[in-house]
Amino acid sequence: MQIHAVPVLNDNYVWLIEGEQGQCAVVDLGDATTVLAAIDSLKLTVQAILLTHHHTDHTQGIHAFRMRYPVPVFGPALEAQRFVTHPLADGDIAHLPSIGSFSAWLTSGHTLGHISYITEGAAFTGDTLFSAGCGRLFEGTAAMMLASLDRIATLPDATKIYCGHEYTADNLRFAQYAEPDNQAIAQRISAVAEAAASGLPSIPSRLLDERQTNPFLRIRTPSLRQAIEAFAGSQLNDVEAFAMLRRWKDEFDGLSPL
Ligand SMILES: [Zn+2]
Structure with missing residues (x-):
């Protein structure tokens, strides 16, 4: 399995998962033209689209793309009914011959x-x-997002994480602000700046990197927890600490609360 990044829109990634004999699956589709060009230049045969969620920047290319490749669209059973031909509930598996099997995990929160x-x-x-970092809580709750991240964190350290946006450098600025003494964050900031200077994506990361540098996977780390509680001005349980960390980052990013 070989995975190709296709940058689309401002900072989105579409992922092309290439299996045997040039068969491929497309993860999310924020823009058809760019993705079709990438598929042509790589000489791939499209077998399916895998959709993570309904937001426009992940779905608006699907219609035009399917004019040329009328392939199945796997996606969340709970949303995106306009696009999805093969709804997946939590635990369902999309079997794509010559590419692989993909388990759908319900990871609500965003x-x-x-x-x-x-x-x-x-x-x-x-x-x-x-x-x-992690997605903003547009529809779900902090408890949902924390449960989703905790579940992803059960995967092995070496798991490669392919996410939907190139936000790493911005996310690391907040990570360092929240955990100024974390050397792994400082090292990652340098590595990501080097990759960017060469025009390379910062993604995928390994789950191990996320465990060491992603504050949203580290709310139980005593020093970070103390910093979150200092921001809140009170002691917090896990869900409260997670919610407060999300709020702290939104404020840091200059985003309005929901
Ligand atoms: Zn989204």
């Missing part, structure tokens, strides 16, 4: 029905687990 696709050695986490 949206209510968001799913992540888990396969051997890789997880396509859409807007749930980002590199060094």
Whole structure:
């Protein structure tokens, strides 16, 4: 299995998962033209689309794309009914011959029905687990997102994380602000800046990198927990700490609360 990044729109990634004999699956489809050009230049044969959630920047290319490749669209059973031909509930598996099997995990929080696709050695986490961050809570609750991230964190350290946006550098700025003494974050900031200077994506990361640098996977780390509680001005349980960390980052990013 070989995975190609196709940058689309401002900072989205579409992922092309190439199996044997040039068969491929497309993860999310924010733009048809760019993805079709990439498929042509790689000489791939499209077998299916795997959709993580309903947001426009992940779906608006599907219609035009399917004019040329009328392939099945796997996606969340709980949302995106306009696009999805093969709805997947939590635990369902999309079997794609010559490419692989992809387990759908319901990873709600960013949206209510968001799913992540888990396969051997890789997880396509859409807007749930980002590199060094996590999606904003547009539809779900902090408890939902924390449960989703905790579940992804049960995968092996070497699992490669393919997420939906190139937000790593921005996310690491907040990570370092929240955990100034974390050397792994400092090292990753340098590595990501080097990759960017060469025009390379920062993604995929390994789950191990996320464990070491992603504050949203680290709310139980005592030093970070203390910093979150200092921001809140009170002691917090896990869900409260997660919600407060999300709020802290939104404020840091200058985003309005929901
Ligand atoms: Zn989204």
